Amino acid sequence: MKITVKTIGAADAGEIELSEAVFGREPRLDILHRVVTWQLEKRRGTARKARERSEVARTGKKLGKQKGGGSARHGNRAAPQFVGGGKAHGPRVRDFNPGLNKKIRTLGLFTALSVKASEGKLIVVDDLDIEAKTKTVIGALGGLGITSALFIDGAEVNRSFALGAANVPHVDVLPVIGANVYDILNHDTLVLTRAAVTALEARANG
Known part of the structure; x- marks a missing residue:
């Protein structure tokens, strides 16, 4: 050509x-x-993975009594609303x-x-x-x-x-x-x- x-x-x-x-x-x-x-x-x-509730090292002990505490009935420190808790629906690693x-x-x-x-x-x-x-x-x-x-x-x-x-x-x-x-x-x-x-x-x- x-x-x-x-x-x-x-x-x-x-x-x-x-x-x-x-x-x-x-x-x-x-x-x-x-x-x-x-x-x-x-x-x-690639997104950096965030640790979720099952992956953080927090106590699983119940925080207080079920009734009479005057606040919400929390059962685990790893819940997303606590400092140090796991991320709710956080980014996950995807292969691109x-x-x-x-x-x-x-x-x-x-x-x-x-x-x-x-x-x-x-x-x-x-x-x-x-x-x-x-x-x-x-x-x-x-x-x-x-x-x-x-x-x-x-x-x-x-x-x-x-x-x-x-x-x-x-x-x-x-x-x-x-x-x-x-x-x-x-x-x-x-x-x-x-x-x-x-x-x-x-x-x-x-």
Whole structure:
């Protein structure tokens, strides 16, 4: 699969051959669903468990007589209304950290890349070397026809571009190691640098 490479200024910079193993896979909605669900569940925090009535160390002796005390007839210090008593209906530990096979995660990433390529929403740029100004970045995005995009660079993100894009809404920048299914699908356009393409294809071969 061949695709035209652009500069960040929207000029042509040659062509690049994309690997079918990474950018030419059949769409698998079931795989995408599994990976996105796994990612979102991994983000959820686990509640800290509270000790309930049966778990606190308080005396079970009756506090006073059944009648004549002039107050409620309490039977246990572990009741929730007492200081040191157990929590009534407190938070319980729930597991939001399910596992997912590495093979499925990798397949999900390549499927998401293939979906963007098949929809014509994949752009490959030579690099992200640009002046570190928001106005300059917005002008470059306009030249590429981008309103919402995820930029994926090589091992390290171009600092000037990252600074310039920090205040631009609907635009995110990631190093190639941070490429993930949720962020790819959550943006209209995916923009890869040559370095990102090389690294992603190396992952398929490794």
